[in-house]
Amino acid sequence: xxxxxxxxxxxxxxxxxxxxxxxxxxxxxxxxxxxxxxxxxxxxxxxxxxxxxxxxxxxxxxxxxxxxxxxxxxxxxxxxxxxxxxxxxxxxxxxxxxxxxxxxxxxxxxxxxxxxxxxxxxxxxxxxxxxxxxxxxxxxxxxxxxxxxxxxxxxxxxxxxxxxxxxxxxxxxxxxxxxxxxxxxxxxxxxxxxxxxxxxxxxxxxxxxxxxxxxxxxxxxxxxxxxxxxxxxxxxxxxxxxxxxxxxxxxxxxxxxxxxxxxxxxxxxxxxxxxxxxxxxxxxxxxxxxxxxxxxxxxxxxxxxxxxxxxxxxxxxxxxxxxxxxxxxxxxxxxxxxxxxxxxxxxxxxxxxxxxxxxxxxxxxxxxxxxxxxxxxxxxxxxxxxxxxxxxxxxxxxxxxxxxxx
Numbered sequence: 140x141x142x143x144x145x146x147x148x149x150x151x152x153x154x155x156x157x158x159x160x161x162x163x164x165x166x167x168x169x170x171x172x173x174x175x176x177x178x179x180x181x182x183x184x185x186x187x188x189x190x191x192x193x194x195x196x197x198x199x200x201x202x203x204x205x206x207x208x209x210x211x212x213x214x215x216x217x218x219x220x221x222x223x224x225x226x227x228x229x230x231x232x233x234x235x236x237x238x239x240x241x242x243x244x245x246x247x248x249x250x251x252x253x254x255x256x257x258x259x260x261x262x263x264x265x266x267x268x269x270x271x272x273x274x275x276x277x278x279x280x281x282x283x284x285x286x287x288x289x290x291x292x293x294x295x296x297x298x299x300x301x302x303x304x305x306x307x308x309x310x311x312x313x314x315x316x317x318x319x320x321x322x323x324x325x326x327x328x329x330x331x332x333x334x335x336x337x338x339x340x341x342x343x344x345x346x347x348x349x350x351x352x353x354x355x356x357x358x359x360x361x362x363x364x365x366x367x368x369x370x371x372x373x374x375x376x377x378x379x380x381x382x383x384x385x386x387x388x389x390x391x392x393x394x395x396x397x398x399x400x401x402x403x404x405x406x407x408x409x410x411x412x413x414x415x416x417x418x419x420x421x422x423x424x425x426x427x428x429x430x431x432x433x434x435x436x437x438x439x440x441x442x443x444x445x446x447x448x449x450x451x452x453x454x455x456x457x458x459x460x461x462x463x464x465x466x467x468x469x470x471x472x473x474x475x476x477x478x479x480x481x482x483x484x485x486x487x488x489x490x491x492x493x494x495x496x497x498x499x500x501x502x503x504x505x506x507x508x509x510x511x512x513x514x515x516x517x518x519x520x521x522x523x524x525x526x527x528x529x530x531x532x533x534x535x536x537x538x539x540x541x542x543x544x545x
Contacts, residue, residue, distance in 0.1 A: 168505075188508060195375075195400045195522055200524035203526070213440070229433050232438040232441045235445045236398075243414070244414060249432055256293070257412045258334075258369050263279075277331060278331045280314045281316075281336050286342060318349065335360070335369065336369040336371065370391075370396050372385060379457060395414035461484050487518050500513070500517070
C-alpha cells in the first residue's frame with residue numbers, strides 16, 4: 140500500500156521557496172493556507188488576526204461573500220475577451236465607478252503600477268495636445284518619499300535608494316519636491332509641467348498625513364498653473380480613511396484619480412484611472428491598452444466592490460473604528476510608541492528603537508497571533524480589513540501593548 144503523502148509544514152514550505160523564488164520580498168515566517176474575514180490560518184491551523192489586509196487590497200476582508208459570489212457567477216459565464224471585443228460587464232463597472240468617484244471616464248487596467256504608468260502617459264499626452272507643451276519636454280512634479288510602484292519609470296522618481304539602486308539609467312521628466320510643502324511645489328511648476336502626482340497620504344513612507352489644507356492647496360495651485368492634479372489613491376482610496384477617497388477629507392476633486400488594490404476585492408488584480416473627459420479623452424485606439432484590462436471577471440468583481448462602497452457602510456466603519464485605533468495608539472504614547480499617524484483604519488506607528496526594529500516588533504506580534512508589517516526602520520503599519528469588529532481591533536491593540544511593554 141502506498142503511504143499517504145506527508146503534509147508539508149510551514150517550515151518545509153518556506154525552505155522549498157528559497158531556491159526557486161526570486162528574493163524580492165522578505166515575508167514574515169507564516170504560511171497562510173486559509174482565510175475568512177479578518178482572520179487567516181496557517182498550514183498547521185494556527186489563526187492570526189490580519190492587521191495588514193494586503194496593504195489595503197483586502198479592505199473588505201478575506202473572501203467577502205458578495206465578492207466571492209460575484210466571481211463564481213462570472214467564472215461560470217465568461218472570463219476574458221481582451222479589448223478586441225466588447226463584453227457585457229464593462230459598461231456597468233465603468234458607469235458605477237465613475238459615479239462613485241465623481242469623475243467622467245474610466246481607463247481599466249490590472250495593477251497599481253499600471254494605473255500610475257497610465258496616468259503618467261495621459262498627463263504627458265494632455266500636456267502636448269491640450270496645454271501646448273513642446274514635444275518631449277513635459278515634466279511631472281512628484282513628492283519626496285513617494286511610493287507609486289516599482290517599474291523602471293516609477294523608480295526613476297523614487298527617493299528610496301533600495302528601490303532605485305542598480306536599476307538605472309532612469310527615465311527623465313520628473314521633479315521631486317518635499318511632501319506637504321506648497322511653496323516648494325509652486326516653485327517647481329513651470330510652463331512644461333503636465334501634472335502634479337502625489338499620494339494624498341503617503342503609505343509606504345509610514346502613513347504620512349499632510350497638514351490640513353495641503354490637498355486643497357495642491358488643487359488650487361494646479362488649477363492656477365494650468366496643470367493636472369493626479370491623486371494616487373491606490374492604498375488610501377476606497378474606504379480606507381473613512382471617505383471613499385482620501386481627498387474627500389478636504390473636499391478636493393483631482394483631475395485624475397489612480398485606483399487599485401481594494402478595487403479587486405482581494406480576488407483579482409484590478410486597477411483603474413478615473414478622470415475628467417478632457418483628460419482621458421486624449422487617448423485614441425492603439426495608443427494604450429492591456430489584454431486583461433477591463434476583462435469581464437475583473438469588471439464583475441469590481442462592480443461588486445463599488446456596490447459595497449455605494450452604501451457608505453465601509454466608509455462609516457473606517458471612521459468609527461479609526462477613532463478606536465487612534466485612542467488605543469494614543470494610550471501607548473510614551474509606552475513603547477514614540478509617535479504615530481492615523482487616518483481612518485490606517486496607521487503608521489513609530490516604535491522606540493530600544494524595543495526593537497519594526498521587523499522585530501512585527502515578528503513578536505506574529506507570535507501573539509497578530510499580523511502587521513514594518514516599513515523604514517522602527518515603524519510598523521496597521522491597516523486591518525474594514526470588516527474588523529471593535530472587539531477584534533481592541534484585541535490587536537492589546538497584543539501590541541503586550542509586545543511593547545513586556
